[in-house]
Amino acid sequence: MTITQVRAACPHDCPDTCALLITVEDGVATEVKGDPDHPTTAGVLCTKVARYAERTYHADRLLHPMRRVGNKGEGKFERITWEQAIDEIATRLGGIVARAPQAILPYSYCGTMGQVQGESMSARFFHKLGASLLDRTICAMAGFIGYKYTIGATIGTDIEQFQDAKLIIIWGGNPIASNLHFWMRAQEAKRRGAKLIAIDPYRSLTAEKCHQHIALLPGTDSALALGLMHVLIAEDLVDQDYIDQYTLGFAELKLRVAEWTPERTADTCGISTNEVLGLARAYGQAARRGEPVAIRTNYGVQRVRGGGMAVRNIACLPALVGAWRHAAGGIQLSTSGSFPLNKPAMQRPDLLTTPARTINMTTIGDDLLRESSPEFGPRIEAVIVYNANPLAIAPDSDKVMRGFLRDDLFTVVLEHFQTDSADYADILLPATTQLEHIDVHHAYGHLYMMANNAAIAPLGEAKPNTEVFRLLAARMGFDDPCFQESDDQLAAQAFDKTHARAVHFDWESLKRKGWQKLAMPDAPFANGNFPTPSGKCEFYSASMLADGLDPLPCYIAPYESRASNPVLAAKYPLAMISPPARNFLNSTFVNVISLRGTEGEPRLDMHPDDCTPRGIADGDMVRIYNDRGAFVCKARITPKARAGLVVGLSVWWKKLASDGKNANQVTSQALTDMGRAPTFYDTLVQVEKAA
Template structure:
C-alpha cells in the first residue's frame, strides 16, 4: 500500500482558510485533517470540512456531462460525452453572440475561493467573449465599501493578535459556526481575563458564551455605534492625541453625534440606555487604561438597507479611542486587501475589446425577467453558472426560479452535485473538488498565502474549472496564449511580487510548504498611515460626498421595520433574519447526509410571546410569508430570538425542504446604501400555523 500526505487548503467561503493535510492511500483520499503547524488552523478543522472525503466520494457526485431531458426544474438528465457537451455549448454561445455578446452572463461567487479555479480562466474567457460583467455583491460588498471609505482598504487586526486583547466586541456574527479559529483566539483571551461582548439580534451559540449579549433590533447597528461615539466624546473617553494626528473630521463628527444620547439610541435599537452607556464605557475605559480593545465585525449586520454605513460607523470607533496603537487592538472585517493580488494577470481584463454592461448578481431574479430595452440592454439569453447556486441563494427566490425556468434561456452549470440551480440547466458539467485540482488562495481572515495541491486524480470525467474554460475557449476559436497557460502557470502569477508584502512569494516553494505569511506589520495603523486619500481615518469622507452619500456617520433606517414602515408592519409584524446554520456553509454541505441529519430540518426560532399570540407551540409546522412568497419550517419556541424577530437558520436546498422552498422566498432584491449588496436581513413577515 502506498500512503502519502498532501498539503491542501480549504476552499470554502470562510475567513479561516484552513491548511489541510490529506492522507492518500493507493490513490484514494482517506482522511482530511488540519495542519497542526499552521498558526491559525492549529490542527483543527470545522465539523463540515473534517468530513470532506464524504463530500468528495459522495454517491451523488456529478461525474459525467449531462443534458436535460425533462422540464426545467425537474432535474431529469441524460449522460453525454464531453465532446457533445462542449460542441452544444459553443454552438449556442456563437448563436447568442451573433446577436449580442452581452446577452451572455456569467454567474459565480465563492463556491471556491481559489484564485485559479475561482475567476482566472473563466474571467479570461468571458472577457474575450465580450459577455456582460457580473457585480459580485451577494456577501460583503456593502461592508467592504463602508470599511474602505473610512479606513482606505480592507486591512485590520491580525487574527493571531486577538488573544492578547482585554475587550473583544463580536459584532454581527456567530464565529462558533462561521469563524472557528477566531473563536479559539477569543476563548484564549477570555481565559486570560478579557471581556467578550456579543452584539446580535439573536442569542447565537457565540452570544451564549460571551459575558454580555446586546440584542438590538435588526438594522440598527449604525445607531448603536453613533450612541457609543456620543458617550465616548461626552465623557472624554477618547485618545485626543491619536484623533488629532491620525483622523480627519473630528469636529464635524462631534457635532453629528450630539443628538445620539443613550436614551435616543436605545429607542432606535430596542435596548436600554444602560446597555449603551455600559458598552461605551467598557470600550473607552479599557482603551484609556492602555488595554488593547478589538472589534470583530462579521457580515450579518451589513445585510440591511444601511449596512455599509453601519460598518463605516463601527470602523470609526478604534481611531476615536486610539485602539490601533496596539497590535491586538482595532477592528477586523476582512484582511482581503492585505494581499497584493495580481488581478490583471489572473483575469486579463485587456481581452475585453469594448465596454460592456454589468449585471448585479443580487438582482438576478429581475435581470432574468427583463426584455431588451435601451436602459438595461439586451435580454439575457445564456447564463453560465459556476461556484454558485443562485436558485437557492439569491434573494426573492420565486423570481430567480421563474427566470431560470425560461424556455428561451440557455443555462450551463459547472457543479459537483445536482443542486437546485443544476435542476434548471440545459447542460451540467462535472467539476473537480478541492482534492482533485491545483489552486492558490488569498484569505480574508488571516495573513497567509495558501497553496492547494491535487491529492487525487479527478473522479469520473470531472474536470477543473480552468480546464473546462480552456476547452470552451478552443471551441470558440480563442487562440490567445493565456488560454494555454497551465494551472501552475496561473498560480505563479497570483501575487504582485513587486509589493513589499509578497516580495518573497514563490509558487514552487509555496506548494512545497503549503503556506507562508505576508510581510505585514503587527499593528497596521499604530502611527496612522491609513490608505485613504488623506492618509488618515476619515470620520469625514469627501469621497462619500462625491458619490452622493452623507460624508459623516449617520443612521439609515431599514426598508422594512415597524419604525420605518408602520403600514407594512401592520400586515407583517415580525422581522426575520436567516443566518447560517452551523452545519452548512451557505448552500454547501446541505446534501452531505451526516451534516444534514445533524441539522435536522428547516426550523424557525420564535419568541414565546410571539408564538403564544399565534397559537404556535413547540414543534408545530409554521408558514412564514409576506407579499414576495412563503415557506414552511418547524417552530422552535425560544427566547434566543428577541421579541418581534424570527430566525430561520439557513441556507437549505429547496429539494430538502418539506415544501420545496427556503428562506429566500421572502427576502427582497432591494439593495444596500452602498456596495449594491443584498438586504437579506431587512425583511418583515407574518407567521401562522401551517
C-alpha cells in the same frame, strides 16, 4: 500500499482558509485534517471540512456531462460525452455572440475562493466573448465599501493578536459557526481575563458563551455605533492625541453624534439606556487604561439597507479611542485588502475590447425576467453558472425560479452535485472538488498565502473549471496564448510579487510548504498611515461626498421595520433574519448526510411572546410569508430570538425542504446604501400555523 500526505487549503467562503493535510492511500483520500504547524489552523478543522472526504466521495457526485431531457426544474438528464457538451455549448454561445454578446451572463461566486478555479480562465473566456459583467455583491460588498471609505482598505487586526486583547466585541457574527479559529483566540483571551461582548439580534451559540449579549433590533447597528461615539466623546473617553495626529473630521463628527443621546440610541435599537452607556464605558475606559480593545465585526451587520454605513460607523470606533496603537487592538472586518492580488494578470480584462454592461447578481431574479430595452440592453439569453447555486441563495427566490424556467434561456451549470440550480440546467458539467485540482488562495480572516495541491485524480470525468473554459475557448477558436496557460502557470501569477507584502512569493516553494505569511506590521495603524486619500482614518470622507453620500457617519433606517415602515409592519409585524446554520456553509454541505442529520430540518426560531397569540406550539409546522412569497418549516420556541424577531437558520437546498422552498422566498432584491449589496436581514414577515 502507498501512503502520501498532500498539502492543501480549504476553498470555502470562510475567514479561516485552513491549511489541510490530505492522507492518500493508493490514490484514495482517506483523511482530511488540519495542519498543526499552521499558526491559525493549529490542527483544528470545523465539523464541515473535517468531512471533506465524505463530500468528495459522496454517492451523488456528478461524474459525467449530461443534457436535460425533461422540463426545466425537473432535474432529468441523459449522459453525453465531453465532446458533445463542449460542442453544444460553443455552438449556442457562438450564435448569441453573433447577435448580442452581452446577452450571455456568467453567474459565479465563492463556491471556491481559489484564485485559479474561481475567476481566472473563466474571466478570460467571458471577457473574450464580450459577455455581460457580473457584479459579485451578494455577500460583503456593502461593508467593504463602508470600511474602505473610513480605513482605506480591508486591512485590520491580525487574528494572531486577538488573544492579547482585554475586551473583544463580537459584532454581527457567530464565529463558533463561521469563524472557528478566531473563536479559539477569543476563548484564549477570555481565559486570560478578557471580557467578551456579543452584539446580535439573535442569541447565537457565540452570544451564549460571551459575558454579555446585547440583542439590538435588526438594521440598527449604525445607530448603536453613533450612540457609543456620543458617550465616548461626552465622557472624554477618547484618545485626543491619536485623533489629532491620525484622523480627519473629528470636529464635524462631534457635532453629528451630539444628537445621538443614549436615550435616543436605546429607543432606536430596542435596548436599554444602560446597555448603551455600559458598552461605551467598558470600551472607552479599557482603552483609557492602555488595554487593547478589539472589535470583530462580521457580515450580519451589513445585510440591511444601511449596511455600508453601519460598518463605516463601527470602523470609526478604534481610531476614536486609539485602539490601533496596540497589535491586539483595532478592528477586523476582513484581511483581504492586505493581499496584493494580481487580478489583471489572472482575469485579463484587456481581452474585453468593447464596453460591457454589468448585471448585479443580487437582482438576478428581476434581470432574467427583463425584456430587451435601451436602458437594460439585450435580454439575457444564456447563463453559465459555476461556483454558485442561485436558485437557493439569491433573494426573492420565486422570481429567480421563474427566470431560470424560461424556455428561451440556455443554462449551463458546472457542479459537484445536482443542486437546486443544477435542476434548471440545459447542460450539466461535473466539476472537480478541492482534493482534485490545483489552486492558490488568499484569506479574509488571516494573513497567509495558501497553496492547494491536487491530492487525487479527478473522479469519473470531472474537470477543473479552468479546463472547461480552456476547452470552450479552443472550440470557439480563441488562439490567444493566455488560453493555453496551465493551472500552475495561473497560480504563479496570483500575487504581485513586486509588492512589499508578497515580495517573497514563489509558487513552487509555496506548493512545497503550503502557506506563507504576508510581510505585515503587527499593529498596521499604530502610527496612522491609513490607505485613505488623506492618509488618516476619515471620520469625514470627501470621497463619500463626491459619490453622493453623507460624508459623516449617520443612521440609515431599514427598508422594512416597525419604525421605518409602519404600514408594512401592520401587515407583516415580525422581522426575520436568516443567518448561517452551523453545519452548512451557505448552501454547501447541505447534502452531506452526516451534517444534515446533525442540523435536523429547516426550522424557525420564535420567541414565546410571538407564538402564544398565534396559537403556535413548539414543533408545529408554520408558514412564513410576505408579499414576495412563503415557505413552511418547523417552529422552535426559544428566547434566543428576541420578541418581534424570527430566525430561519440557512441556507437549505429547496429540494430537501418539505415544501420545496427556503428562506429566500421572502427576502428582497432591494440593495444597500453603498456597494449595491443584498438586504437579506431587512425583511418583514407574518407567521401562522400551517394547514
